[in-house]
Amino acid sequence: MLNYFKDVMAPTTRSSKAEADNKDGGICTKVALSENCSENSLPPPQMKGYKITDNERTKKYGIGANSLQMLKEKAILKFPIKDLKLYLSTDGFEISDDDYFQTLAAQTLFIVAGPDEIITTDADFEFEKLRKNSPLLRVADIIYEFIEHNPEQFRKMITDYENRKICHKQALDRNQQPYDNKTQFSLRTEHSEWFEGQEERCHSKEEAMARRAQDRMRSYYYKTKEELTRNKLYRQNLKARHIIDAVLEQFRYLLIGCDYFSTLFNRKCPKKHSIVQQHHDDETDASAMLPNKRLRQVIKEYTARHQILDEWSVSLCTELGDFYCQGSYSDNGNCCALKHTINPYASRENLILFQVWNLDHQIELSRSILPALIDNVRMLVEQPQKKCTLHNKRVIDISVLEYFLEIFSLKNLKLVHIVCHEKTQRANKSNGRLVCAQCHEYKIVQELMGVRENEEDVDVAS
Template identity: 35%
Template sequence: MKKGFKVTDVKREKKIGVAAENLNELIQKSCKKLGFNVGFAECKLFVAEDGTRVDDDDYLDTLPSQTLFILLKNKETMVTDFDYYYNVIRSSGKDYIETGVAAKEFLSTNIKEKFRVFQKYVAAANDARTMLSERSQDPGWFEGLDPSEKTKEQTMSKRVKERMKGYYYKTKTALQSSELYINSKRGRGKKLIDQFLDDLRKLLESNKYNETYFNRKAEKDARLCNENGLFQCGGLWNNNTCAYEGEHIINPYRSREERIIFQTWNLDHKIELSRSIIPKILEAIQWLYNENIKCISCDSNFKNGSIETDRYYLQIFTRYNLKLVHIVCHFKGKHSIQSDIYTMCKNCYGNTSIEYIK
């Protein structure tokens, strides 16, 4: 069944509506409507809100109608979220960021100074609306959001779920693009990978996509903010605290502008997903495929066994390995800590207990 979506280009100047049943149809129609003079195979589609690439129909099916996408040609790169969101804020006419002097100062500094200056203007926002929750109480906060989102807490929970789904589909795409998945004899490698992905998805669903992380009304141990919705940066991946004490804080429940800016904050994997976790998952599956398994529990070698999916779940989706950080504290270089190969023999599998980090 076709769903309606919104699509724009890298400049985000023209927004079109497209009804499509699958990813190829969506990209083809978008190319034509946006006037791209290239083949659809040369284009890539991204979720505008968080920059997640959409590269299969499964992920597309999880996204709601009217999701906004950005369609890029091969040689184009995404406009940085921060500069784009700043322009949105500047055009909103808010008193605390409406003067030309403020805009000039903001755009003339480096990114660290940009956020410092921005914090000064946000601090002047009206705190009186922060604790309002319903759409009917603070309609301006919900501007641009799906009409089905009735409370701020529902919206923030949805943002977490979208990020978690992005991590899952990034893992899925990488594993299903591997040589083991594509070229294994009699499809055994494909079956092992599909089984792992199914187990991982079931764990994620059973924990409701950790939707409480951004929900200020969740239990204290299940959220990353205080009861008012204030978030603090956790600092660089290898530090226990943020070096910008008192500066890297944000309350997306306070205003639409802060909600938009909060999208530039990252859930940073201390053990990196692409560089470490996914390669180790592939190695673990390769061990199963070769029937040469080393049990991490009893430290013995076996022909048959299983992957301890729980440990990879913890590393991909939970606070065991995720840290909420301001964009300035998001280090994109290689991290020194690594994942591992978590396989177990049949005797040990099921006899260990993994504590989930909510």
């Protein structure tokens, strides 16, 4: 498994104090004197300032402490929680060892919570806050609530809209006019009403649509994380917990490597999905996405160099921004019998309607993929001598890359109009399995995770 959780050696026991009386007139032997002097000269741990908060971030306190026990004793006065535990806010890791605690920097933020509480990390908290404060995401919540309570009325509204759009397009075609005089505009200054309610940092439609694709991938990640960490196996088995935590970290790095599949909704991505090629064969070149921070860029360069996710890092729309429904789960191939299309680049109305176009998991996430992943983790914990089906070697991990592709990539996702999103239970099963050290996908993921360690070594050296 990944070397995320480094074992901290217990402090060595020192020899007892040497006898004062010896043949040298009461002077300690050289070894005993050295140890006693070292022991007496050790200063007490330095007091440092730390921050603590609860899982809901309702209050935050600054606390000075020189040991883990002192910090816990002061924390429980602020948050009277039974069997209080301290977790790092960055990744939810529990701090239970004082030697490790001493390595943490001052002003580190800890979350105080009970032993069975699901920790909301900083990233989780910020995403949830963004979801609540985003006008478009709030609109999406309203739309989904309306759909849930008025399914037939919503279907009729969508059908009427599609019919009006078809008639409008036919009229434009007859007059030989462009699809929409603002569809091809990209910048905020060119089509300001399209950006109403958008984040200020999005200066182009392509940036905004790329972020929407990333947000959908993040929602799958948080859903996956929530279901895995709430599972009984995760709560009760420490080894299983470490395996699942490592899997989630590997998922996160793979998502960074492909920029959270930001290309899916970006019309300027030159690589197009096959469904787009079926409709248009004259796609042109386009600019690439800007890089993020240094480590993210290193990971992206690695995944690009080894072509790990190239097959699935494509765009689902034409150069103009037209998306085509791939049809319901029961349809053969990628054909939609109702010929649903939409161009969210054309207008704000279309952009909002695009929120209810779904990326449909053909192998279902909650019913098939995640239960299979948990079963394989359980098998890895309970049957460590089990053999890999391909190489007949002892298994050491689960097939992280296969599960990743099933959860996040177009290998298992189809873009469908909401009318074509079938909710019926499906018979297909996850292809995830247990892997050994000789399995190709195990080597790929381990090499990818080694990128962070190499980068950290470079930072330390510099």
